[in-house]
Amino acid sequence: MTSTTTRERLLGSARTLFQRQGFAATGIKQILEVSDAASASLYHFYPGGKHDLAADAIRTSGAEYQALVESVLDSAPDPCAGVRACFDGAASTVEASGYQDACPIATVASEIANTDDELRQACADVFDSWIDAAAKRFRAAGVKPAAARELAVTFIMLLEGGFLMARVRRDAAPLRRAGRTMEALVRASLDS
Amino acid sequence: MTSTTTRERLLGSARTLFQRQGFAATGIKQILEVSDAASASLYHFYPGGKHDLAADAIRTSGAEYQALVESVLDSAPDPCAGVRACFDGAASTVEASGYQDACPIATVASEIANTDDELRQACADVFDSWIDAAAKRFRAAGVKPAAARELAVTFIMLLEGGFLMARVRRDAAPLRRAGRTMEALVRASLDS
Secondary structure: OOOOOHHHHHHHHHHHHHHHHOOOOOOHHHHHHHHOOOHHHHHHHOOOOHHHHHHHHHHHHHHHHHHHHHHHHHHOOOHHHHHHHHHHHHHHHHHHOOOOOOOOOHHHHHHHOOOOHHHHHHHHHHHHHHHHHHHHHHHHOOOOHHHHHHHHHHHHHHHHHHHHHHHHHOOOHHHHHHHHHHHHHHHHHHHO | OOOOOHHHHHHHHHHHHHHHHOOOOOOHHHHHHHHOOOHHHHHHHOOOOHHHHHHHHHHHHHHHHHHHHHHHHHHOOOHHHHHHHHHHHHHHHHHHOOOOOOOOOHHHHHHHOOOOHHHHHHHHHHHHHHHHHHHHHHHHOOOOHHHHHHHHHHHHHHHHHHHHHHHHHOOOHHHHHHHHHHHHHHHHHHHO
16 A cells, blocks of 8 residues: 655646646645645745645656657657657647646746746746757757757647647647647758 | 826736736736736726736737738738738847747737646637638648648747747847748648
């Protein structure tokens, strides 16, 4: 029998709430209710309260999402199929969750980019790490370093723009088409 | 001498605050302070309070931004130069504003996509209208209808993803590069 710790429940609830409704709309009270945790526990694990919890949510969900994307890219026969599979998988997840589960950090990132430099930096670190991970794989497939980095940035831009379109317009088809666009861009870089 | 009306001041302040810090973080009190308006005025013009104000902010800022993008596209010699100019202009605006002024509706859109269906629909209407406006111009330049629509969706996805990256990573260069990518995609559609 497995059991989650109070800290795991707090972090898991906070991650879901921040992802779906943002930082400001998520109150301590709601986090405690969803986690079935006491206020004292939250401040024991996160002395800075909601802000510390958000920083941990950004870091850990960013790292988990990166591991997921890396495993999709690494299990594909080539980077063209890999990027396509990433977008197809993202589209399916968004649809299956009723347009709720998209980027784990984008909602908070967009909200705090101009108002909280510590959380902004945590989000920037996550995006940088995603870009590095993708660029490394494009380089390994034979794309020149500068082009590999540009492709990786384009990959994340299309994914983020696609997630926003999908959630707001209740349609994941553009995410799938973005995967085809990204596939063509990777192929062109490999051919050049 | 020109003077702004109370309603204009309320809407203008709300638009800026919603754009930069989101819906939940923006309180009625702050809107009234920045607008130098009384609470009674706000409820006179917007009986539904902050929610009505947000719906009006989304509609009006979405329409204004569309008019700006249309004027950039329409004053360019061709759609390739047009999309490049849109991204270059967006990057310059983001930089000049200290990474504050990006998409007028994305912060609120991301925040409320799963929690407020009325505001979500207002944001979806704005995105649909932007897509229609861009697709119309790509068609006029000779791109086939289905491809024109896909290009238009890609245009908005890259712009939104680029805005998020720029604000969070304090770097507008990816927005400019996205303009080059978009230009190449438009050119390929014209050639095919």
